[in-house]
Amino acid sequence: SQQGEEDPQALSIQEGENATMNCSYKTSINNLQWYRQNSGRGLVHLILIRSNEREKHSGRLRVTLDTSKKSSSLLITASRAADTASYFCATDTNDYKLSFGAGTTVTVRA
Amino acid sequence: EPEVTQTPSHQVTQMGQEVILRCVPISNHLYFYWYRQILGQKVEFLVSFYNNEISEKSEIFDDQFSVERPDGSNFTLKIRSTKLEDSAMYFCASSVATDEAFFGQGTRLTVV
Numbered sequence: 077s078q079q080g081e082e083d084p085q086a087l088s089i090q091e092g093e094n095a096t097m098n099c100s101y102k103t104s105i106n107n108l109q110w111y112r113q114n115s116g117r118g119l120v121h122l123i124l125i126r127s128n129e130r131e132k133h134s135g136r137l138r139v140t141l142d143t144s145k146k147s148s149s150l151l152i153t154a155s156r157a158a159d160t161a162s163y164f165c166a167t168d169t170n171d172y173k174l175s176f177g178a179g180t181t182v183t184v185r186a
Numbered sequence: 187e188p189e190v191t192q193t194p195s196h197q198v199t200q201m202g203q204e205v206i207l208r209c210v211p212i213s214n215h216l217y218f219y220w221y222r223q224i225l226g227q228k229v230e231f232l233v234s235f236y237n238n239e240i241s242e243k244s245e246i247f248d249d250q251f252s253v254e255r256p257d258g259s260n261f262t263l264k265i266r267s268t269k270l271e272d273s274a275m276y277f278c279a280s281s282v283a284t285d286e287a288f289f290g291q292g293t294r295l296t297v298v
Contacts, residue, residue, distance in 0.1 A: 172236065172241040174287060
């Protein structure tokens, strides 16, 4: 299966701390995308990293990609209560579809 | 900021009935998708659509499902005869190319 798998399944941190979650996948990709989903709501696109990129930043988000290990990480720095959500990686193999992982549920405690 | 809009936000239907879920993709996007998420499970790909035809579809997207772009702005998913297991959140997405996909807020379908 091409699906990404996130690790850990759940993460609980104090406000102000950093949150790191990982995604592993199985075959070559065109790009990898990270999404956030608040409970029962839609998917919000966070960041896209292409297969020829190793690191990308967007505000408090930092994404890395290691194609040799077929893995990616998402770091959220200085977390806030509003960051409480589920985070999903999704891989794109350029075949007109995204394959999602099961997600990491992040809880930021005030 | 442009966004993908979906209607209705929640639909309750009786088993065996037909439902049509509607989506308005972002206006300059060329690729359109439907995904679904059964409660507590992964987001699953259903179908992609480009240039007025299906580009790719999953095993889930059987003969009970169909998609249509009836005019220049709407993109619809029809489920011909709903089953209990079709209960899920259905997401529409669109993209300029096979690139960043932007998702709508979803339609929660409940089949009773």
